[in-house]
Amino acid sequence: MDRIGNLILVVLLAFALPICGYTQNPIIQTNYTADPAPMMYNDTVYLYTSHDEDETVNNFFTMYDWRCYSSKDMVNWTDHGAVASLKSFNWMNKTNGAWAPQCIGRNGKFYLYVPIHGEGIAVLVADSPTGPFRDPIGKRLVDSDHIWQDIDPTVAIDDNGQAYLYWGNPGLWYVKLNEDMISYDKTVGDNGVVSIEMTAEAFGSKAGRDGRPGTTYTEGPWFYKHNNLYYMVYASEGIPEYISYSISNSPEGPWVYKGHIMKRADHLAFTNHAGIIDFNGSSYLFYHDQDLSKGQGFKRSVSVEQFTYNADGSIPLITPTKEGVTQSVGNLNPFTRVEAETIAWSEGLKTADNSQEGVYVTQIENGDYLTVRSVDFGKGAKTFEASVASATQGGQIEIRIDGKDGRVLGILEVDNTGGAQAWKRLSCKVSDIEGVHDVYFVFKGDKDLFNFDWWQFSK
Ligand code: FUB
Numbered sequence: 001m002d003r004i005g006n007l008i009l010v011v012l013l014a015f016a017l018p019i020c021g022y023t024q025n026p027i028i029q030t031n032y033t034a035d036p037a038p039m040m041y042n043d044t045v046y047l048y049t050s051h052d053e054d055e056t057v058n059n060f061f062t063m064y065d066w067r068c069y070s071s072k073d074m075v076n077w078t079d080h081g082a083v084a085s086l087k088s089f090n091w092m093n094k095t096n097g098a099w100a101p102q103c104i105g106r107n108g109k110f111y112l113y114v115p116i117h118g119e120g121i122a123v124l125v126a127d128s129p130t131g132p133f134r135d136p137i138g139k140r141l142v143d144s145d146h147i148w149q150d151i152d153p154t155v156a157i158d159d160n161g162q163a164y165l166y167w168g169n170p171g172l173w174y175v176k177l178n179e180d181m182i183s184y185d186k187t188v189g190d191n192g193v194v195s196i197e198m199t200a201e202a203f204g205s206k207a208g209r210d211g212r213p214g215t216t217y218t219e220g221p222w223f224y225k226h227n228n229l230y231y232m233v234y235a236s237e238g239i240p241e242y243i244s245y246s247i248s249n250s251p252e253g254p255w256v257y258k259g260h261i262m263k264r265a266d267h268l269a270f271t272n273h274a275g276i277i278d279f280n281g282s283s284y285l286f287y288h289d290q291d292l293s294k295g296q297g298f299k300r301s302v303s304v305e306q307f308t309y310n311a312d313g314s315i316p317l318i319t320p321t322k323e324g325v326t327q328s329v330g331n332l333n334p335f336t337r338v339e340a341e342t343i344a345w346s347e348g349l350k351t352a353d354n355s356q357e358g359v360y361v362t363q364i365e366n367g368d369y370l371t372v373r374s375v376d377f378g379k380g381a382k383t384f385e386a387s388v389a390s391a392t393q394g395g396q397i398e399i400r401i402d403g404k405d406g407r408v409l410g411i412l413e414v415d416n417t418g419g420a421q422a423w424k425r426l427s428c429k430v431s432d433i434e435g436v437h438d439v440y441f442v443f444k445g446d447k448d449l450f451n452f453d454w455w456q457f458s459k
Contacts, residue, residue: 023345024324026292026301027077028069030343030351030361034300035100035152035220036275036286039129041110045279046070046129047286048103048112049302051082056298063098066114068130074279074304075328075373079341081353083131084112084124091139092119100152100220100273103129104181106163111181113141113153113165120147121167123182136182142167142175144193152273154223158251166232169219172196172203174252194252202246202255206237216244216257220273225251226283229313233261233274240264241272243287245315258314265320267291269300280329282306285318331376331436335459338372340386340452344438346370352451357387357423360453366395369404369442377433381457384410385427388450391420395445397452399430401437409433414450423453430457 026033032052039046047069053062065085069077086098097117104111112124112133121142124133142150142165153167155177163177165184174194175184186192196202203215220235229247232255236244243262246255262272268289275286286304293299305318306325332338340361341351348368353359361370384399394414400406410430417424443449 023322024075024326025303025320025322026289027304027324028079028302029292029346030079030341030349031067032293032299033067033069033302034063034269034271034288035273036288036302036304037100037102037154037222038275038277038284038286039103039105040277040279041105041129044070044072044129045074045277046103047077047275047302048083048101050098050100052299054299056296057096059298061099061117061298062096064096065098066101066112068103070130073328073330073332073374074282074284074306074325076332076342076344078339079343079351079359080130081351081359083126084114084133086116088124088133089116089122089135091135092116094119102154102275104155104157104163105129106157106179106181109181111155113155115151115153115167116140117151118148120144120150121153121165125182141165141182141184142193143191144173146171152220154221156224156251158225162251164223164251166221166223168221170214170217171198172217172221172232172234196253196255200257202253202257203234204236204244204257204259209238216242220271222274222276223251224276226278226309227313231276231315233276233315235272235274236260240268240270243272243274243285247313260317261285261315262287262318262320265289267295267322268320269297271297271300282329283309284325287320289320291322328374331374332372334375334377334381334439334457337454337456339454340370340441342372344371344373354421356421357453360451362451364395364443364449364452365447366443366445366449369440371404372439372441374436375439376436377457378435379459380432380434381409381430381459383427383458384412384430384455385425385458386412386455387423387425387453388412388414388417389420389423389453390414390417390450391422392416392448392450393446395443395449398440398442398444399428400440400442401433402440403438404440404442406440414445417450420451423451 065082208214
């Protein structure tokens with residue numbers, strides 16, 4: 001293609017992206033999220049993340065709690081708020097250091113493994129994937145003599161029921177968890193802690209900062225089984241981090257280095273962290289970047305790409321994109337109550353929570369909007385209802401389809417309801433609408449318009 005042809009292509013692509021509305025990465029825009037750990041449960045993906053605060057303190061990771069999001073379609077994500085925090089542990093007094101988590105279900109309970117930077121690895125348990133999580137042992141879980149290196153736990157249960165918890169930076173260790181998932185077999189390794197030998201064959205060769213031979217393994221392991229192979233995916237190559245992987249025929253190794261999965265790209269942060277799942281017949285790589293914060297490495301955001309394993313089980317090199325996952329796995333039903341914090345894409349919005357309403361959308365200003373993709377109106381809707389609260393003059397919700405400037409189905413007028421927590425159900429009529437559409441709620445008004453908890457259409 002000649003230069004003019006190239007130019008035309010670039011211009012066409014630049015316009016096509018916003019028109020199609022296919023910018024899905026990062027998948028959470030209302031908070032900074034990092035260290036993604038997806039978990040499948042029933043028909044839903046639960047995504048646990050660490051959380052970079054909006055205010056970075058001392059130019060270092062500023063992380064106080066762990067958040068959870070869920071999706072049934074890989075495109076619309078529901079915010080469940082902070083499901084655990086450093087305050088969940090009363091045996092230590094750290095106020096910062098809520099690093100990379102992972103959750104797993106067993107026998108109807110959900111176990112959230114978390115590193116507390118400088119305090120080692122701890123565990124919390126809940127009856128539901130979204131908590132409330134509580135500390136079942138009142139002390140750190142992993143008893144080692146290198147707690148500063150004990151970060152980034154990853155957990156999987158083998159087919160024979162044996163659960164493994166791996167972790168570590170710059171070493172890699174594991175314990176064999178007992179069936180209770182809150183203790184481990186102390187008869188193996190060093191009082192239960194097994195150290196993996198860091199060889200070039202296992203993790204690729206890279207000289208350390210002191211020039212001595214080392215491996216590419218850095219941190220953030222993600223351990224799982226796919227078909228008959230065990231995978232160890234990890235942040236690699238030091239800083240800035242790549243994502244690489246090794247495989248084994250056994251959950252305990254030996255590991256064989258297989259190379260890069262994601263290389264460095266401009267909008268990636270100096271750290272990276274992988275989480276991989278299969279969902280509805282497709283495979284997905286979650287990672288984090290610094291796109292939303294425009295390049296601030298302590299304000300990261302989770303993104304996701306779909307990929308296909310090669311026939312031999314190897315993982316292809318995956319390019320981080322802004323488009324992300326464009327195809328929704330199924331449609332969203334607008335005739336049941338939908339939480340306002342179920343969002344495919346938003347601009348300008350934050351979420352907050354209280355004990356009554358749970359999580360809601362807040363800090364809504366004139367021109368902000370949120371999108372919900374693949375909403376199936378079937379043969380039609382007649383009214384729109386929403387729960388809102390306003391301490392100010394209120395504003396409007398313009399209900400549009402298929403674009404921020406798309407056709408207006410209706411406008412919900414929101415007046416002062418008597419307070420930012422004085423929730424009212426309001427409704428308006430909507431014009432003809434059938435079939436599957438992306439819905440845009442565009443907020444109009446002056447300043448600090450209202451809070452928005454849930455919405456629902458009626459036939
Ligand atoms: O998020 C804090 C730390 O940065 C994580 O524990 C590492 O994996 C890296 O992402």
